[in-house]
Amino acid sequence: xxxxxxxxxxxxxxxxxxxxxxxxxxxxxxxxxxxxxxxxxxxxxxxxxxxxxxxxxxxxxxxxxxxxxxxxxxxxxxxxxxxxxxxxxxxxxxxxxxxxxxxxxxxxxxxxxxxxxxxxxxxx
Amino acid sequence: xxxxxxxxxxxxxxxxxxxxxxxxxxxxxxxxxxxxxxxxxxxxxxxxxxxxxxxxxxxxxxxxxxxxxxxxxxxxxxxxxxxxxxxxxxxxxxxxxxxxxxxxxxxxxxxxxxxxxxxxxxxxxxxxxxxxxxxxxxxxxxxxxxxxxxxxxxxxxxxxxxxxxxxxxxxxxxxxxxxxxxxxxxxxxxxxxxxxxxxxxxxxxxxxxxxxxxxxxxxxxxxxxxxxxxxxxxxxxxxxxxxxxxxxxxxxxxxxxxxxxxxxxxxxxxxxxxxxxxxxxxxxxxxxxxxx
Numbered sequence: 001x002x003x004x005x006x007x008x009x010x011x012x013x014x015x016x017x018x019x020x021x022x023x024x025x026x027x028x029x030x031x032x033x034x035x036x037x038x039x040x041x042x043x044x045x046x047x048x049x050x051x052x053x054x055x056x057x058x059x060x061x062x063x064x065x066x067x068x069x070x071x072x073x074x075x076x077x078x079x080x081x082x083x084x085x086x087x088x089x090x091x092x093x094x095x096x097x098x099x100x101x102x103x104x105x106x107x108x109x110x111x112x113x114x115x116x117x118x119x120x121x122x123x124x
Numbered sequence: 125x126x127x128x129x130x131x132x133x134x135x136x137x138x139x140x141x142x143x144x145x146x147x148x149x150x151x152x153x154x155x156x157x158x159x160x161x162x163x164x165x166x167x168x169x170x171x172x173x174x175x176x177x178x179x180x181x182x183x184x185x186x187x188x189x190x191x192x193x194x195x196x197x198x199x200x201x202x203x204x205x206x207x208x209x210x211x212x213x214x215x216x217x218x219x220x221x222x223x224x225x226x227x228x229x230x231x232x233x234x235x236x237x238x239x240x241x242x243x244x245x246x247x248x249x250x251x252x253x254x255x256x257x258x259x260x261x262x263x264x265x266x267x268x269x270x271x272x273x274x275x276x277x278x279x280x281x282x283x284x285x286x287x288x289x290x291x292x293x294x295x296x297x298x299x300x301x302x303x304x305x306x307x308x309x310x311x312x313x314x315x316x317x318x319x320x321x322x323x324x325x326x327x328x329x330x331x332x333x334x335x336x337x338x339x340x341x342x343x344x345x346x347x348x349x350x351x352x353x354x355x356x357x358x359x360x361x362x363x364x365x366x367x368x369x370x371x372x373x374x375x376x377x378x379x380x381x382x383x384x385x386x387x388x389x390x391x392x393x394x395x396x397x398x399x400x401x402x403x404x405x406x407x408x409x410x411x412x413x414x415x416x
Binding site for chain 1: 202203205206208209210211212213214216217220241245
């Protein structure tokens with residue numbers, strides 16, 4: 001089963017994403033901050049990580065950059081969740097190495113299809 | 125210093141602050157008005173220095189106020205998105221549940237929640253867009269833009285909605301229409317104008333988009349055979365949050381910000397936007413943009 005790491009400090013959104021992803025057949029590791037996300041990514045080696053950009057402490061962008069910098073986690077696919085739509089935030093996410101980004105409010109259905117698209121692109 | 129003079133000036137100053145804080149007047153306009161007051165001899169030389177100092181302080185305060193407003197709007201929109209994500213996301217999960225799990229009445233209620241969450245989202249997006257345009261002017265570096273391409277993109281984007289509403293789309297665009305502009309913002313103008321035209325036009329009606337060059341200007345005309353705007357309301361059409369009474373009566377959704385955004389963008393480009401409308405016959409919006 002494909003393992004997906006979900007990091008968001010908002011419990012409702014974290015549960016929403018986890019529920020939808022489990023329904024879609026993924027195994028989900030849900031965490032509430034960047035530091036835990038980093039630890040879980042290193043120990044559990046998920047195929048893909050959904051990272052909220054604005055988390056206290058380590059932001060999603062920080063986590064993304066650190067995962068990319070470490071050869072052991074550099075191959076994890078990363079989708080950023082952002083509540084900002086300013087161009088510089090999107091560019092910031094991509095320059096940190098994200099594969100895709102989704103802006104809040106997003107449709108859970110759309111998030112799943114973006115994840116599946118990334119996965120099939122990575123497998124191809 | 126005579127008390128009457130002092131009192132009058134304070135009153136004028138707070139009037140100006142009020143106007144500017146409301147976003148109706150920029151700091152520049154305040155300065156222009158103040159110098160006009162001086163030129164008109166409304167203020168004596170002895171008081172000019174004092175007035176100039178007050179004016180400078182006022183300008184600094186206005187600039188700070190404007191920056192704070194923009195920052196506040198951006199933060200508020202950002203903060204509103206998070207709870208909205210939960211509301212619309214969980215509603216989607218519920219609406220996706222099996223046919224046996226919900227009654228028809230419950231599905232109708234969820235439809236109402238979903239519709240209103242969407243409305244809230246559009247409001248947040250429009251408020252953020254407007255505050256950004258008011259603050260900074262441009263979204264991207266102005267460069268050479270082909271309005272014909274902008275029109276093509278917008279027509280393609282509105283196509284499915286027009287088809288669904290059985291509204292015909294006609295374009296009449298003469299060749300490349302090059303001008304110096306912010307392409308991202310022109311996309312927005314086109315999207316808003318075509319969105320309105322399709323939304324307010326009943327089935328079997330038509331929307332015509334015309335683009336042409338004329339005397340140093342690029343002209344865009346969007347006409348529809350829609351419900352029109354009552355004559356007494358046409359002046360208010362570009363005011364933020366204004367919605368025509370016939371649109372409200374027929375419960376056509378909208379934020380009342382689309383045309384305010386269009387006007388602000390067109391203003392930023394040094395252009396003009398005009399409306400001509402007859403109720404139940406149609407509306408024509410004409411945008412003129414200088415080539416620069």
